[in-house]
Amino acid sequence: MGFSEKRADYIESRRAPTSYGDKFFHWLTVFLLVFFAVVMVTPFIWLLSSSLKTQINIFQYPPQLIPDPIMPENYVYALTYKPFGTYFRNTILVAGLNVIAVVFTSSFCAYGFARMRFPGRDFWFGIVMATLFLPYAVLLVPSFIVFSRLGWVDTFLPLVVPPFFGGGAFNIFLMRQFFRTIPEEIADAARIDGCSEFGVYLRVMLPLSKPALITIGIFTFLFAWNDLIGPITYLRSPDNFTIAVGLASFRSQTDISWDLQLAASTAVTLPVILLFFLAQRYFIQGVVMTGLKG
Amino acid sequence: MSLATEPKAAEQGFWLTRQYNRLTLRQRRTLMGYIFIAPFILGFLFWWLGPAAVAGYLTFHKWNFLAAPKFVGMANFSKMLGDPILAQSLKVTIIFSAISVPLGLVFAFFLANLINAKFRFIAIFRTIYFLPSIVPAVANAILWAWLFNTEFGLINYVIRAFGGPKIGWLQDPNWVMLAFVILTVWGVGGSMIIFLAGLQGIPQIFYEAAEIDGAGRWQRLLYVTLPMMSPIIFFNLVIGFISSFQVFVSALLITNGGPQRATLFLVLHIWRTAFSSQKMGYAAVLSWLLFLILMVLSFIVFRYIGSRVYYENPGD
Numbered sequence: 357m358g359f360s361e362k363r364a365d366y367i368e369s370r371r372a373p374t375s376y377g378d379k380f381f382h383w384l385t386v387f388l389l390v391f392f393a394v395v396m397v398t399p400f401i402w403l404l405s406s407s408l409k410t411q412i413n414i415f416q417y418p419p420q421l422i423p424d425p426i427m428p429e430n431y432v433y434a435l436t437y438k439p440f441g442t443y444f445r446n447t448i449l450v451a452g453l454n455v456i457a458v459v460f461t462s463s464f465c466a467y468g469f470a471r472m473r474f475p476g477r478d479f480w481f482g483i484v485m486a487t488l489f490l491p492y493a494v495l496l497v498p499s500f501i502v503f504s505r506l507g508w509v510d511t512f513l514p515l516v517v518p519p520f521f522g523g524g525a526f527n528i529f530l531m532r533q534f535f536r537t538i539p540e541e542i543a544d545a546a547r548i549d550g551c552s553e554f555g556v557y558l559r560v561m562l563p564l565s566k567p568a569l570i571t572i573g574i575f576t577f578l579f580a581w582n583d584l585i586g587p588i589t590y591l592r593s594p595d596n597f598t599i600a601v602g603l604a605s606f607r608s609q610t611d612i613s614w615d616l617q618l619a620a621s622t623a624v625t626l627p628v629i630l631l632f633f634l635a636q637r638y639f640i641q642g643v644v645m646t647g648l649k650g
Numbered sequence: 651m652s653l654a655t656e657p658k659a660a661e662q663g664f665w666l667t668r669q670y671n672r673l674t675l676r677q678r679r680t681l682m683g684y685i686f687i688a689p690f691i692l693g694f695l696f697w698w699l700g701p702a703a704v705a706g707y708l709t710f711h712k713w714n715f716l717a718a719p720k721f722v723g724m725a726n727f728s729k730m731l732g733d734p735i736l737a738q739s740l741k742v743t744i745i746f747s748a749i750s751v752p753l754g755l756v757f758a759f760f761l762a763n764l765i766n767a768k769f770r771f772i773a774i775f776r777t778i779y780f781l782p783s784i785v786p787a788v789a790n791a792i793l794w795a796w797l798f799n800t801e802f803g804l805i806n807y808v809i810r811a812f813g814g815p816k817i818g819w820l821q822d823p824n825w826v827m828l829a830f831v832i833l834t835v836w837g838v839g840g841s842m843i844i845f846l847a848g849l850q851g852i853p854q855i856f857y858e859a860a861e862i863d864g865a866g867r868w869q870r871l872l873y874v875t876l877p878m879m880s881p882i883i884f885f886n887l888v889i890g891f892i893s894s895f896q897v898f899v900s901a902l903l904i905t906n907g908g909p910q911r912a913t914l915f916l917v918l919h920i921w922r923t924a925f926s927s928q929k930m931g932y933a934a935v936l937s938w939l940l941f942l943i944l945m946v947l948s949f950i951v952f953r954y955i956g957s958r959v960y961y962e963n964p965g966d
Contacts, residue, residue, distance in 0.1 A: 385764060399793055417802065468685075487698060491896050495697070495698065497936075584899045589925065643847075
């Protein structure tokens, strides 16, 4: 049987009503999809439900799914028990400065790596890639020593100054990959019109890279919002705590009951989920860009 | 401000401009290149090489922050060799890594295949599967500490509803590792999305060709999907290994390293050595150890697994 006949057979078989095997497979897929969706979503429902229970109901067995009575007051107690307003301000300050730093300096460096030709470029890009695979944890103690010598402990400086130096290997790598997809001819046209390299970067490349910049901006913001190990290492006085440190300090105090811990956790998680729904496209794009263009 | 500088006659303008205009085109390009990557180079010197050098110096010293560092020679290294707590934390970290990375990889791959199906409401499922991975680490730790609660946790409730025993997830050293693996696997959404993007990038014609040749579902997975996905599997494997060596927040907040040091992950151990016990010299040695482990591990992964990866378009 030649190829064209095989192909015709194949097309015919696609038109034919699906076999029992296909039907079984279809329903198996549906079942598994729903099953794992329940598994994935249950912890969230449990979190929300527990956060709205009274201190007595939360220890009830068997547990209630829908709390009776519903206690939205838990959120008020939890968020005023510790100065979450201050934590929020601190977190926004740190996260905002990080976003500004990363968006500008990582794209700036990435432009050099993506579009300039000069001796030593590949060597330095090799270093970028090497630091990409070296986690923050390795440097935690050594950098603490350096920052404590600089007198930066219990200030935001260790958290906001380093990002201004290249904005992290990961973001440089990401922006470089993005820049390489922009046709060089556009930049050449700008150069012919008398634009300097800085002008090409600022006026041509940056405006064309908005999706990538928003993506790294969102990820940087999320990282700063979620990060515990940095702030817990450097910030000492409660006035300087970020949200993550404030929430973590709930855990170390035994007098704070589960309902309040869970209410505070929900309150910290909600903005992230909201951000996700507002900027879903950039989230997915960011994850995909990191995985596929390597 | 106009950023466009007209290259005027070489002898005009400020000293700096004149110097710049004297450079050859090649030299100018090099100069511009280094100006662009200067932030990274400076950052690398300040925040990587500098601290690494300080850590190198401290490995031979005893320092508690208060007094001046005291030279102790190789004492920190010999201490490392005979430290049962370090051995325990290495054991914990390696076991966790060896279980959670392959399991997470398989589960993420499986989920990606599920949500690659074509249904009307598939976008909702994709969102649901991805959401756990964006929960802030601290909130995640509190949530799971509550879910694994022996008396009132949902997980034990479900197990007991099916007639199972009451498990001391966070009190029993034999169970706590499994608890950590479960909460890690719950958050595989990121690698799942990467897998999904990879699956969608496989040309449909490969599957058609395989089907014409009589390949079944299983064979198409084995001979089309897996080879085409191997670079992405490899990428997720590397990322998974590296992050499995960095467990900190959940170990600190859920169990605080316990019970009986069963969750004393390496990063937590380093952190405590430095900031609870104030042994900066020893903590520096342990940081170097973590660095070496990750280097060796990356080398092994790249050398022995990386060479089996199939690249559709090699280069770049």
